[in-house]
Amino acid sequence: MLLYILRRILILIPVYIGLTLSTFTLIRLVPGDVVEVMMGERMVDPAMHAQALQRLGLDKPLPVQYWDYLSGILRGDFGTSFRTRTPILQDFFAHFIPTLELALCAIIIASVLGISLGIIAALRRGSWLDYTLMSGALAGYSMPIYLLGPILTGLFAHYLGWLPVSGVISVAQFLDVQPLYGSWLLGSLFSGQPGAFWDVVKHFILPSIALSTIPLAMIARMTRSAILEVLGEDYVRTARAKGLSPRRVILVHVMRNALITVVTVVGLQMATLLAGAILTETIFSWPGVGNWLLDGFFTRDYPIVQNGILLVATALILISLLVDILYGVINPRIRHAA
Known part of the structure; x- marks a missing residue:
């Protein structure tokens, strides 16, 4: 290994x-x-x-x-900003942590719902439920964030008034709350301000949903395809012929072999969320790395753009490496073949 x-x-x-x-x-x-x-x-x-x-x-x-x-x-020196004269690494982590938190929330939503819906659709193949779920996945995949974001804010923020429109925290209400290690969730949790954590969570809901729709649709469709492919294998028919319960067949024999495809999709979607959250951050005024890079690009701040993109790419490379390692853990034949 x-x-x-x-x-x-x-x-x-x-x-x-x-x-x-x-x-x-x-x-x-x-x-x-x-x-x-x-x-x-x-x-x-x-x-x-x-x-x-x-x-x-x-x-x-x-x-x-x-x-x-x-x-x-x-040397580990990523330079300083031309405009603010602050270290790039310091600025990067201050903006990357909110982006990472948002991406993690989105990928958790997408993975839990996507894998569940994909399994249900595969096990009910050809039924009205299968067609409904896959049609919904196709609609979610086709919905651009710049259209879905305003729809969500218009419905849940302006019309119903349930959720805040933008930002990370209601600053007027919680002036003493500061991010802890760059994390607004941790900062609000340990701030000692009653209601601060729930306020931050409410700010996460709309952008997380908007960011998770496309990955959710992709994970659901790929999970369904992977499970259908595995269900046709000889060892699955053998397991059923031995009298194993359907639950054991699905969880032990089918899901483990379908996990390689699912892990690939989840890893790629996580990388996509980190690299492509700029539209969501712009719509919801999120203090993430996308807005930071965009501002550096417009002001021609070379260190921000060069090193910011490089640091984001480093995070994507590490995710790719983690996915490769998970391949070897899930299927030992892969690491032996390599």
């Missing part, structure tokens, strides 16, 4: 180097001058402009800039 993990880690090294080169290159293809963007509409004389470029290290040749960028990463 250890050799299997080491091989997977070695495969990721060239991928990571390619990511650093991509993030470094793509941000510099965007037209415009970073100094002019930082200074706004103020006139900058050539001497001040050259001095600013030198201070930011942008006067060096591109290969030298890339080497400085790569060597800084190897």
Whole structure:
């Protein structure tokens, strides 16, 4: 198992180097001058402009800039923001934790409901229940977040008044609540403010539902397909012929072999949620990494965009590695074949 993990880690090294080169290159293809963007509409004389470029290290040749960028990463130094002068790593975790919490809530909703609905649809194949569930999954997969988000806020926030519209906490009500290790859930839980935790949970509900619809539909459809494929195998018919209970056949023989497909889908969807939550964060004014990166892109803040994307990609790579390890745990034949 250890050799299997080491091989997977070695495969990721060239991928990571390619990511650093991509993030470094793509941000510099965007037209415009970073100094002019930082200074706004103020006139900058050539001497001040050259001095600013030198201070930011942008006067060096591109290969030298890339080497400085790569060597800084190897030292664990991800630089500081051009605008705020705060360390990128500090800013990243302050914004990434809310995104991670939101993605975890969404993937839990999607996994629990998606796997359950997929199992029910597979076991009732061809029935009205199967058609209804899969039609609902197709509708959920086709519903874009920028349409679903306003519908949810309009119904549950404006019309019914059950849930808050945006943000993470009702600041006017809980001024003393601060995030703990970047987590608003932990901060509200240990704040000592009555009702603060439930207030934060209410802020999570709408964006979590909006973010979970597409993964839920995908997990449900893939779970159904995987179970139907396994149900046709010879060993399942043998287990039934031995007189095993239907529950044992499904849980022990069918689900374990279908789990590889399900784990793959859940892992990929988790990665998609982390990388693509920017629309949800924008609609619900979520203080996540998506809004942070978007702001850095518009202001041409190279360290934020370069290192922010790289750090998000690192999280995605770790998720991919975890999925590969789970493959080996679920099915030992995979790690032996590797």
